[in-house]
Amino acid sequence: MAAQWVYSFGAGKSDGRADMKNLLGGKGANLAEMATLGLPVPAGFTVTTEVCTAFYQNKNTYPADLKDQVAEGLAKVEKAIGAKFGDATNPLLVSVRSGARASMPGMMDTVLNLGLNDETVRGLAAQSGDERFAWDSYRRFIQMYGDVVLEVPHHEFEDILERSKLDNDVHQDNDLSAVHLRDIVAAYKAVVKKKMGKPFPMDPQEQLWGAIGAVFKSWMTPRAITYRRIHDIPEEWGTAVNVQAMVFGNMGDDCATGVAFTRDPSTGENYFYGEYLVNAQGEDVVAGIRTPQSLTVNGRNKEGSDLPSMEEVMPDVFKQLCDVRLKLEKHYRDMQDIEFTVQSGKLYMLQTRAGKRTSAAALKIAVDMVAEKLIGEDEALLRLDPQALDQLLHPTLDPGAHKHIVAKGLPASPGAASGIVIFTADEAEERAKDGTKVILSRKETSPEDIHGMHAAAGILTTRGGMTSHAAVVARGMGRACVAGAGSIHIDSEQKVMRIGDHVIREGDLITIDGSTGEVMLGKVATVKPQLSDDFATIMGWADAHARMKVRANAETPLDAKVARGFGAQGIGLCRTEHMFFEPTRIQHVREMIFARTVEARKEALDKLLPAQRSDFAELFTIMKGLPVTIRLLDPPLHEFLPQSDEDIQAFADLAKIDSEQVRRRLGELHEQNPMLGHRGCRLGITFPEIYAMQARAIFDAALETGATPEIMIPLIATDVEFTILKNLIDETAKGKNVIYSVGTMIELPRAALMADKIAESGAAFFSFGTNDLTQTTLGLSRDDSGMFMPDYIRQGIFARDPFATLDTEGVGQLMQIAGQKGRAVRKDMKLGICGEHGGDPASIAFCESMGLDYVSCSPYRVPIARLAAAQAAIREKSAVKKKVAA
């Protein structure tokens, strides 16, 4: 059977359907669907995306039988409309539009009134009884076709039009007479001939094929190619071409054109929301030359407009349109974005598609549609974009505010914040005490900056990526953060930063948008988040549908409270080292590091014990009834040491040792590759007294609060390490009546490969530390990859930054190996993830597919993860069903 290249639609029946978007493009598929639904769609046909693909595969030639199929399609349209393409007395006019699977900038948009020439224009005049309308249509056609298909510069036509208005002393296009317009047409044709070296095509067939060819060619414009690369759209998808009989909203006052949403796209409220213009063509609404009027009385009142609504002006057509609205929503079971035209009192539907909406509207529509029984809970959940929830959780820039953007970095932690620029953590803390909003601005941050980051409203760095220290900590704290803004040069000595010619000094006001990465001068107004009932409803459904639990990575009481407020079902990662940085404690930590004997080390640790114990007790109390996983000390010891001369002296004075000695120890602790150095459980092996102290603090706190802690050992590479350290912990627990379990991070490839042995050694749970597992599996430092990651994304080596979205092929393969080996030994092995990926929807879907028990992420991502977990569970279930059915 020969391929079908052309699909007809209209007059109550169609070759295509809404679910044939891949073949027909979004527009074509929905036109076909509407026609089948019995809605008034002007007849037409779609040239499929496969023609586009074939065109480029065969050196820009069409399939042999395309011509015939188009002719056939056109004949059907002629029959439906009762007019003939190119006929001098009763001419059929058509529109030609592109239509890819997803709407795409850079593609050819629309040519209207195609089929007009010096002869058919007279037929149109006779048929419509309006010579001015006919010549205006012809004028518009030449202008559009000349611009879009023939690529004659747009201004050539505008110049002629303007000159005519001047010459004839008229002000509006509408005031030009038929005679004026005829002259303009002549001038248009002359300019085309001059520019092209040949006359404007009079043959309607030539016009049609010219327009079809222009659509296909526009698939390969640089702008379209760039857009596809950015949005991961494969070239093979191609575009379709829609050819459709013209209807006219500009044939008189019983004509109109409009666009509408079936519900309010910014709030989600269930009322008809839209605009129309009397006696106008579609592009007039978009162009904004005339002010569009509201569809409904309700809408007009809301806007306080004097202009009459369609409900008042064309009550019958409006009623028809309301029926269409209900029909479409019932059929598509989603809010629709529609375009329509009224010609001589008759309604025509030109487009429908799912309407874009704000996050708040998305939530409301989803919840409402479940109440209206249009969709089920699972479908409501699947409709929502988890990432978009971020909009609801953080302050956002007032969309109306003026923005003076001076730099762009990575959108490292969502939310917008204004404040004065401060360059050191201490100063930030100091200045923030009286409530001053501060933007802590640094080349990069380190654990020593935590207090300043906490005090700041936002954090700006000039180095580092999406998972740099600044980014990770800011997300954890819910602070806005723009990271790696490389065009900014910070001179913290001089307390100044430079962006090109802009010089920003300490104390100057700036605004950062952590959702876009933008850095702006001055204060830009922000809008505070408010969580609606719809949000609570959706989260409730999400938890009911999710199989995996969602925990939070949190260690401070504040973080834990935020996490619980966002519905975290436990703590998946409490990083004990964050508790070491408090000014009163860091001295003891440093003394511990400087201890030359086990006794001296134990003495320093004994001073830390009460603080650790009370930290844990508070955390257990906040998370009462929920699991809490505590990771023992992880970072290399040098992270705790003073770095500046001043700090070194201060520490030496307090500890009563020589500052030279401090420097020497700093030298000894220096590492070439600290990520692969003396850290994690390696500290526990060489300094068992550190882990013993931490275990003791955990057990004491658990006894005090009745908690059943999960103790997690980091950076395990071998089962022997695990055995030695589990023994140490078990030893510490002896005599204490406490229930606990001991597990490990799986964050090194070797641990994943040896998961069976580690399970045999008594690990009760595995938590995938995918940050480090990504670093080691890919041999890629997350702190340093910023240098070449953009090249890697651009060249398609990684689809996305593997530190943001899990590399399922590589890292995921190791996770699967570990999960299978672990559960082969211990059926009830609890599996979780606590890397940054635990808050990324795509990564969460992978976690669901491999059967993890929970994901853990920063507190502010908990709602996103809950929704993503629910979606993953629903999709996984339906995939399983499909498999079973097959």
Added chain:
Amino acid sequence: MAAQWVYSFGAGKSDGRADMKNLLGGKGANLAEMATLGLPVPAGFTVTTEVCTAFYQNKNTYPADLKDQVAEGLAKVEKAIGAKFGDATNPLLVSVRSGARASMPGMMDTVLNLGLNDETVRGLAAQSGDERFAWDSYRRFIQMYGDVVLEVPHHEFEDILERSKLDNDVHQDNDLSAVHLRDIVAAYKAVVKKKMGKPFPMDPQEQLWGAIGAVFKSWMTPRAITYRRIHDIPEEWGTAVNVQAMVFGNMGDDCATGVAFTRDPSTGENYFYGEYLVNAQGEDVVAGIRTPQSLTVNGRNKEGSDLPSMEEVMPDVFKQLCDVRLKLEKHYRDMQDIEFTVQSGKLYMLQTRAGKRTSAAALKIAVDMVAEKLIGEDEALLRLDPQALDQLLHPTLDPGAHKHIVAKGLPASPGAASGIVIFTADEAEERAKDGTKVILSRKETSPEDIHGMHAAAGILTTRGGMTSHAAVVARGMGRACVAGAGSIHIDSEQKVMRIGDHVIREGDLITIDGSTGEVMLGKVATVKPQLSDDFATIMGWADAHARMKVRANAETPLDAKVARGFGAQGIGLCRTEHMFFEPTRIQHVREMIFARTVEARKEALDKLLPAQRSDFAELFTIMKGLPVTIRLLDPPLHEFLPQSDEDIQAFADLAKIDSEQVRRRLGELHEQNPMLGHRGCRLGITFPEIYAMQARAIFDAALETGATPEIMIPLIATDVEFTILKNLIDETAKGKNVIYSVGTMIELPRAALMADKIAESGAAFFSFGTNDLTQTTLGLSRDDSGMFMPDYIRQGIFARDPFATLDTEGVGQLMQIAGQKGRAVRKDMKLGICGEHGGDPASIAFCESMGLDYVSCSPYRVPIARLAAAQAAIREKSAVKKKVAA
């Protein structure tokens, strides 16, 4: 059936055999074997190692039926000897000795003459007709038993003995009379009673069980435990106890005792080599109080000794012993180390075991025994320790020279070297110009030090491990190197190093031994290596039996020539970056790095092209007919940049740029974890012109010399990287008539996991870069692991440093995954290894087991690898045979 705890031997038949070493220990098994062979072994029995294990498993109690089995064993001995244990007139005396699988310091050695007491001593006097002998035996017994079993301090007995000699005015032990000795015995018993609070045991049964218990207890002495830990001997092995009828070499001038080797253990020459003493007990030979005499006339002449040989003194017994020698060699088919005693003209064999020998002797004996048809080539190859070949390839310290050892580091590159201490590479090169021997001494080395390392006779570092830069490069160059000598403090500014109180200044002479890690003051004489014909013979057999090829890691013409001289069958890794460090080139390299545009970078690269091309051409010429694998640029660019202020200024001046700009670029290129940073193929992705230049140089050189190069891309993590870079290389080859292949290092876990995809992308070979694969799989920086690796080895987490011997469980698992996936796609996928492990015998065995095509190692390890590869192939074949048989 009840367990057999006791195995009898002697009188021509035995319960045990030589291959029952695990059960009977080495000594017991060989005594049994000798008895079965019909050799004159005094009757006795062995208490098995299983008793030792049972003893410790059951809270230091013996198996219930042990007593009876020992009694039975003893009865057999009584019967064979015709004497009775504890009998007053005809007493049986026995020796009790420990006997583990391998001889082990810290274990109880020997108690002789057990069974003597105040009564049996008289029987012995009567039986031997020599009262003095009887009392001397009794005196020796109390002393040995008191020392070893009762733990009475040794000096208590010595004091009594000395006092008696003084009191009685005699000088030698032998001059003490029976009466003197009787008094000494009384004094010995008194001191035992005083120290123990109870009398010396008179009951022979109590004596026997005391001695057996002492052997088992000695299994758990701290010294024994330490030794086992160091030598990987499991505690469960346990020790056996040998109880054997006494024979006496000290009953008169027709008695003697001796030790011998069946061939010369230091040269391997095939003559009888040994010493004996007339009228002496075994320990007299060892103690060195009397000068032992040569066994043979030949030996006596060689040593220029006046003392008569056994051949002359006891020709009949000597002839018997010669027969024993031949019988043992024929039976064991190896050179034996034997102990014997002659009692009243009758020969008794007390021990045989494989004799320790020098590397040279080992080679000669192996080659000779093949010629003598005692063993086959495969057995000859298996006998040799590949590591020991190192002795033959490098200068070694004169064994007779005095050594003043002041520090110990890691034995990082074998060989010994003396020279003056120099602290910088430039200075080392300068001073070495006139032939001065230099020891380059640094905290650690970097690629910038290469010229100084090359000029030096030896390299000493105070930081870094077995695979630090210094160690790897030194092994590659065949320079002696002691690395990570942490007790040495180098102050290179002051040009001085301190070791405790020793101050060593620039220009002072020191000696290092890279085979032991020792650092010595002054010059210690060394012995030059000479490769014998036996060496060539063995290497020939090795190549004939090996399945894998052995290639070398080499880039300089010198290295390549050395490698070829040592029989390398190609180059497995040519590190092109080493070619960049020559003073004339480094400036261009740095200009290339500083280039801000592709054009400027290409310009700098064009200057490097001719040098690269001629390097490759020279290498191809040296390796004519053999495969050469060239790795494209691998290290991060900052390794090439100047670091000191002086160097920065010098470079800036030459390149005519501002030194501030240089510093800024240095800052930009700084990385937190350079091992995981912008290096390897990531450079090729971001700066394709670098790889294009290198590929061009390779192809031009190949055309010039007719070589068929293998081009290797480093640090591949994804198939897309490989595809992009292979395309680049193929593009560069276009129009050039050259045969080549493109492959990749497998040095990241992700590459191993995705090996199928990489194979599908056209990789012709995989070379396992196990240095980096170990670093990433274990998350372990080889530069930093020195800090805790000793703890890790001590606690049994790693049996050996995973950078020296492949972690087969973890890293090996990934290699297997990669090998299988790669060959599933491409059956003829060539697999090799080019990490440091390629020269380690244990790792080579693993490579054989997984079917690699070749191993590649530093030139000086090539012979070791050839032998190890042959052994691995032979063992693998026999393992397969066994499997098939089973």
